[in-house]
Amino acid sequence: MSSFGLWIVGAGGHVGAFTLAGWHALRAGLLPPTGLVTTAPPFETLPLGALEDAVFGGHELPGRSLAEAIERLVAERILGREVAEAAAVRDGVAAAQRELREGVVDHGGWDDVQRVRTDLDGFRARTGVTRVIVLNVASTEADVADAASLPRDPDAFVAALRAGARLPASAVYALAALDLGMGYVNFTPSTGSDLPALHALALARGAVHAGADGKTGQTLLKTVLAPMFAIRRLRVTSWVSHNILGNEDGRALHDPGRRASKQRSKRAPLAAILGYEPESHVGIDYVPSYGDWKLAWDRIVFAGFGGAEMTLELTWRGSDTALAAPLCIDLVRLVELAQRRGERGVLAYLALFFKSPLGASEHRLDRQWQALVRHLLPELPASEVP
Numbered sequence: 001m002s003s004f005g006l007w008i009v010g011a012g013g014h015v016g017a018f019t020l021a022g023w024h025a026l027r028a029g030l031l032p033p034t035g036l037v038t039t040a041p042p043f044e045t046l047p048l049g050a051l052e053d054a055v056f057g058g059h060e061l062p063g064r065s066l067a068e069a070i071e072r073l074v075a076e077r078i079l080g081r082e083v084a085e086a087a088a089v090r091d092g093v094a095a096a097q098r099e100l101r102e103g104v105v106d107h108g109g110w111d112d113v114q115r116v117r118t119d120l121d122g123f124r125a126r127t128g129v130t131r132v133i134v135l136n137v138a139s140t141e142a143d144v145a146d147a148a149s150l151p152r153d154p155d156a157f158v159a160a161l162r163a164g165a166r167l168p169a170s171a172v173y174a175l176a177a178l179d180l181g182m183g184y185v186n187f188t189p190s191t192g193s194d195l196p197a198l199h200a201l202a203l204a205r206g207a208v209h210a211g212a213d214g215k216t217g218q219t220l221l222k223t224v225l226a227p228m229f230a231i232r233r234l235r236v237t238s239w240v241s242h243n244i245l246g247n248e249d250g251r252a253l254h255d256p257g258r259r260a261s262k263q264r265s266k267r268a269p270l271a272a273i274l275g276y277e278p279e280s281h282v283g284i285d286y287v288p289s290y291g292d293w294k295l296a297w298d299r300i301v302f303a304g305f306g307g308a309e310m311t312l313e314l315t316w317r318g319s320d321t322a323l324a325a326p327l328c329i330d331l332v333r334l335v336e337l338a339q340r341r342g343e344r345g346v347l348a349y350l351a352l353f354f355k356s357p358l359g360a361s362e363h364r365l366d367r368q369w370q371a372l373v374r375h376l377l378p379e380l381p382a383s384e385v386p
């Protein structure tokens with residue numbers, strides 16, 4: 001019997017579909033584990049759940065099929081056709097399609113929470129899995145001010161929902177998952193589980209959660225480079241970042257409200273690492289012909305001894321989805337392990353994976369790496385930490 005379930009919210013999007021197809025390709029030996037942290041030293045000895053032991057389901061908006069999502073990955077040269085059409089991948093995708101349910105659009109109330117809860121509980125019962133992890137890779141939502149004003153106490157929070165309060169869809173999924181004791185991972189900048197009442201609920205139900213917003217490209221670079229300027233006392237005057245992307249995420253981020261939510265998440269690390277706020281700007285432009293192959297450009301102006309002004313420019317062209325999917329697989333396996341070990345609440349040691357890490361103020365990649373290793377392998381001598 002399978003021992004855990006992965007429930008993907010936004011399964012028919014790029015990241016959702018590649019996480020699903022990539023998982024099946026990995027377990028069939030069709031793809032090497034490039035970009036995965038958990039299969040390399042020092043983590044290869046961790047007792048992670050076997051890739052073979054997972055079953056899949058998810059929520060999507062009406063009218064989106066997983067097979068079509070995989071076809072889009074092939075058309076954009078993110079996934080090779082031979083891998084997409086291998087029986088192991090095709091069968092895995094078809095099985096997940098049978099467990100796909102209609103999602104909550106934009107906002108939801110108490111009825112939606114109940115419906116999502118029934119979907120998740122039904123999946124757990126039908127598949128016989130003991131643990132389920134809900135992964136949010138749905139389109140980015142706009143920031144919602146009202147959700148933050150809801151009661152902090154879980155019972156009062158539920159009472160407010162019963163009385164008609166509404167939540168952003170990401171928080172509806174998080175509430176249902178945590179209430180059932182399931183793990184929840186928010187790979188997006190949307191609200192998800194980051195409400196006081198949901199933090200308290202996770203602790204009360206013995207559920208674990210992590211987020212927010214996968215750190216895949218430009219912000220990953222920032223959290224490596226900014227410490228260099230800080231350590232060498234070079235004063236950053238301005239740090240201007242631009243992103244040009246043409247995938248559906250880019251289209252969603254064309255909406256000013258959703259874009260603001262992503263920009264807030266992308267800006268967070270810089271001031272925290274430098275200890276002051278340089279002039280900064282994060283632009284996100286949607287240019288459809290770029291597809292998934294995002295161009296990220298950074299221009300950093302900094303001052304040296306005697307005030308000499310210098311600049312550093314960087315361009316990065318990458319497949320957003322190919323960068324994101326292995327992180328999702330790592331996260332799900334680490335959260336499943338945390339559940340099995342009886343951890344509860346926010347998994348702050350997973351900060352390495354996120355732009356806006358829940359429960360952690362550390363943004364520097366190397367420090368986040370040390371924290372991850374120390375938590376997962378406390379016995380490992382410092383001299384053996386890669």
Ligand SMILES: NC(=O)c1ccc[n+]([C@@H]2O[C@H](COP(=O)([O-])OP(=O)(O)OC[C@H]3O[C@@H](n4cnc5c(N)ncnc54)[C@H](O)[C@@H]3O)[C@@H](O)[C@H]2O)c1
Pocket residue numbers: 009010011012013014015016059060061064103104105106136137138139140141169170187188189213214215216217247248249252320321323324
């Ligand atoms: N690709 C990356 O490098 C990266 C990095 C960090 C964060 N993210 C975030 O991951 C998310 C997914 O990115 P993507 O490129 O796969 O986007 P995408 O647009 O291809 O996929 C999003 C999917 O979510 C579905 N969806 C929208 N609202 C939903 C809802 N309420 N319930 C269920 N499904 C819903 C859409 O129909 C779509 O299929 C985005 O929020 C993005 O910001 C991506």
